[in-house]
Structures are given as C-alpha cells and as structure tokens.
Amino acid sequence: MARPGRSPCRGPAACRARAPPCASSRARWPASRYRNGVGSQSAHHKLDVAILGGGLAGSFLARQLRRTVPELRIGLFEKSTERSYKVGESTVEIASSYLTRRLGLSRYLYHEHLPKNGLRYFFDGPGCDAALPEMSEVGTANLPFHPAFQIDRARMEADLLADNAEAGVEVRIGARVKAVSLGQDGAHHRFEVIEKGRKTAHEARWLVDATGRTSLLAKLKGLRAPESEHCLGAAWGRFEHVADVDEMGPPQWRERVRYTARGLSTLHFCYPGYWIWVIPLRNGLTSVGVTGAKEIVDSAVRSEAGLRAFLERHRAVGSLLREAKLVDFGGYTQIAYGTRQFFDAARWAVVGEAAAAQDPLYSPGIDFIALENDFVTDLIRREVAGESEADRAERTALYDRFMLFRHEATMRLYRGLYGVLGSYEIMRMKWDLDVGSYYNMWVAAYMQDMHLDATFLEQQLSWQPFLLQGLTNFARLFRNVEAHLKERGTFQRANRGRFSSGLENIDFVEEVGLPRTRRKMLKKAGELFNVVRQRALDLLEVSPEARLRAPLALSAFLSDRPLA
Incomplete structure (x- = not known):
C-alpha cells in the first residue's frame, strides 16, 4: 500500500497516529x-x-x-x-x-x-506434562525461503x-x-x-x-x-504478556534451531483430537486458542474462564500464559x-x-x-x-x-484424522505428504499464475477423481498406523526429545515458483508418496517380504487399492 512518494509505513492509511491495538481490542474510524x-x-x-x-x-x-x-x-x-x-x-x-x-x-x-517463521509443531505425552524444551518438535531452523506473515x-x-x-x-x-x-x-x-x-x-x-x-x-x-463429517469447535483469545518462547529452555534447545525465532512461528501444540495454537501479533499481543473435536472443545471451553482453565492444564502452554492477561475472547461451535x-x-x-x-x-x-x-x-x-x-x-x-x-x-x-495429531511419528509423515504436496502441486502453480490458464485447470480437473482417491488412501493408511500404535501402547512413544526441520524430504522449496515441467512435478509427487508409505509400513511393522514392490508407481497411489 505504500504508493510512490509515501513513507513505507503510511501504506494503509497508515501508521498515522492512532491508539495501539493493545490499548483496545477494536480499531475504530x-x-x-x-x-x-x-x-x-x-x-x-x-x-x-x-x-x-x-x-x-x-x-x-x-x-x-x-x-x-x-x-x-x-x-x-x-x-x-x-x-x-x-x-x-x-x-x-x-x-x-x-x-x-x-x-x-x-x-x-x-x-x-510480523514475518512468520513457518509452522512449528510440538508434541506432548498422555499427561500433558512435558516441559516445552522436552517436547518433540517439527519446525524450521531458519526463516523460510518463501515469506509468510502473522x-x-x-x-x-x-x-x-x-x-x-x-x-x-x-x-x-x-x-x-x-x-x-x-x-x-x-x-x-x-x-x-x-x-x-x-x-x-x-x-x-x-x-x-x-x-x-x-x-x-x-x-x-x-x-x-x-460439513457433517468433520465437526470441530474452536475457542480463542488475544493475550498480553505471554512469555517469550525464545527466552525459555536451556541453551542447547535454542542452539538446536540455530537461535531462529521460534516465537515468530505459528506454534501448534498437538494432542489426540485437538491442537492449541500460539500466534504472535504486533504490539505485544498473542493469539492463543484451541481447535478440536466438539466433545473436547465443548461449551465449557468456549467461555473465557473455561478456555483459560483448559489451556493451563497443558504444562507447556500454561508456562507461556503464567503472567498473561486475556484481552478479548471468541469461539465457534462449528468451524468448517x-x-x-x-x-x-x-x-x-x-x-x-x-x-x-x-x-x-x-x-x-x-x-x-x-x-x-x-x-x-x-x-x-x-x-x-x-x-x-x-x-x-x-x-x-x-x-x-x-x-x-x-x-x-x-x-x-x-x-477422520484428528486422532493422529497426538503422535509425532504419524504427524511427521503427514507433514511430508501435506506440506510437500502443497508446495509441489498448489504453490508452484499459483506463483506462476497457472490457475488462470484454462488448459491447466482442465488438466487438474481431469485428475480430480484420482487425486481425491489418493488422499482417501493416505487417510486410511494414517488411521491404520494410529490404530496399530495405540494397540501396542506406543502411540506417543516419540513425543519427547525428537526434532525435525520438516525439510528433509522437501528439498525443492527453492524451485517453487520457477518454471517446472509436469513430468518433474509428477516425479516429485511419486517420491513423496513413496517416502511416506515406506515410513508407514515401518511403523506398521510390515515385514519386507510382505511389502509390495517399492517404489510404487504414482498410479498405484491414486487407485482404490490399499497402500498397506
């Protein structure tokens, strides 16, 4: 919005003198x-x-x-x-x-x-009692290549x-x-x-x-x-005086991410059936809330006192809110x-x-x-x-x-997949599938304005039944892994002490937005799908002789044939 000749912060009518947002929960004119x-x-x-x-x-x-x-x-x-x-x-x-x-x-x-330092996931144990530095984490060790904002x-x-x-x-x-x-x-x-x-x-x-x-x-x-199948509620508030996540934990915890600002990330604290977010805003405000199944985010949680009590039952989140003051509050009975x-x-x-x-x-x-x-x-x-x-x-x-x-x-x-949120091992797989496919299929096309090309859209729509079937196949695979780990009592076994940058299998981020052939996109999709499937088979403890030939062709992931 900074038009020629204007001070850069005069963009949207701007940084003209006005009360800071933390002085009021609303902007008036x-x-x-x-x-x-x-x-x-x-x-x-x-x-x-x-x-x-x-x-x-x-x-x-x-x-x-x-x-x-x-x-x-x-x-x-x-x-x-x-x-x-x-x-x-x-x-x-x-x-x-x-x-x-x-x-x-x-x-x-x-x-x-604020610039955004990517998505960042933390995982807890069944007692919700892990200290923040103890939690397994998926998140960047530097500001992402492609910008995003809070x-x-x-x-x-x-x-x-x-x-x-x-x-x-x-x-x-x-x-x-x-x-x-x-x-x-x-x-x-x-x-x-x-x-x-x-x-x-x-x-x-x-x-x-x-x-x-x-x-x-x-x-x-x-x-x-x-949306009858995916019934979620949410409750949230803006808080002042939330603790600085980058001042917490021992030096080696901060060193693990090369001292990048975790506090600029969208923090997700992941639990079976729900997740808690912490999002920094300008001028000392922080958005904190929970999204989850309606039986978890019920009418009691969708109240100011109920939200605060719910959040503080989680040790890591509670440590961030110890001195925090709630500024305003909201909720949804159904999100999607x-x-x-x-x-x-x-x-x-x-x-x-x-x-x-x-x-x-x-x-x-x-x-x-x-x-x-x-x-x-x-x-x-x-x-x-x-x-x-x-x-x-x-x-x-x-x-x-x-x-x-x-x-x-x-x-x-x-x-049908909110149950898997509570497992680092499953969500690490799902991250590769979801985030990798997002970059490979959707972001790359948008940055080149391919969505405004009728031929490209017709091609995308011709793939629609196969892509939707592929998503259904992977959802079934993730639920199978969830059931298997829960049956063995190992669902949250990796929720402490693990770290992943999330980019180990998403090695093409710098190519996103540059011209890429359809063949290259499909090749990358096949690689991602096979990586995720192999990890799922490992978690399912499928013996090598019982596994289908690997790597599978891309078409195998898009048919109605089970992946495991």
Missing part, C-alpha cells in the same frame, strides 16, 4: 470519512461492482480490482463501524504471494505486521478500508445491506442499504458477497453445504462448511467465509481468498475487455468447478 470515497459528496447508486462486506476478502478484492481495472466504479458496503478481533491471523505461501505480488503489500506487511486482522482491515477509500472506492461504513435481488437475463443486481436509519437503493452489474459467516447470498440462494457454488455467469460470486471455511490447521483461509479473488477479478476484467458472454460463462463454470475441487481436496487432509 469515523464513518463519515469513508462514506463515498475521498472527496466525493454524491451517492453513487449505480455501480460496476458492489462488494458486500469490508473484511479481508472484500477489502482485498476492492484493492485488486482498483489495481487491475481502475476505471470501474466500485462500492464496498460494511455494516460494522469498528473492526473487531478475528482469528485467521496466520498466512502461508499462496496467501503471501497474493498479498505481496498481486496486492503490492510487501513493505506494509513487514512494517506493520497479521493483526483488525488493524489490516481498518487500514485497507482507509486506503481503498483514498484510492476512489466508494467505501460505506455502518451500511447494512438488505433486500438483495439478483438480476436475471443480464439485468443489474439490486439491493437496499440502511445507514443511520436512511434507506437508499443501489444497483450493480457485478455483486460479490464477502460478508463472512453472515453469508447473504448463501442464505438467499441456498448455497451452504454443511462448504458451498454448492462460488461463481455464477449471472455476474455474482461468494468469496472468503461467505463461501466456505476450511479446517485452520494449515492456515488456508487467505489462500482461498487469493484464488477466489483472482478468479472474480479475471472474470470482471474479461467482461470489460469485451469477451463474449458465452466464453465468459464457460470460464466461470470452469473456475467454479476448480474451487469446489480445491475445497474438497483440502478437507480430505483432515476428515
């Missing part, structure tokens, strides 16, 4: 300042694009459209008059590529938020809204949208806005729902697809859900949590916003450039099918 964009006094009732919702998804899209198709009349309507604390502070590589490369926010992110969402949303208004977007704060009517046969979409008791009528050629879990269009169109449709040829779309929500273990939220916003922007750009309605409708359907596939593929990483 005068609604009148944003109502019609900078310097505008007349209401623009007719718009090219109306974005409903001013959270990250909507504000990112407004910025992206302004940068890509600057002649558009864009309106953004946000009902809240202050930005409250939200979870989803951690980004990964697709999200970071989108924020830095597509939205031009690199300097802003480094000045106003963001204060309330601050970023406030900054984005201000910057979008300055850029000419009609930003309306305290604007409640109702009576949405989607246009038919090319007609504009219509809706009403209520601000301070005054009702106005609006119409737009394109309508994008970014209202988060309010999900206006999902309710209007019956789009919500409940899907949608039956993302985009429609009638020029409407749902993005962010207005569309779908995934399991947060690998922080995929802004990854999905990146893909959705890229597709929406591309469709609008194509219409402005004069692409035929038939061609645009075909591409809309293609983008929609890909997003449905992408959501399903992501959810298959988690369904």
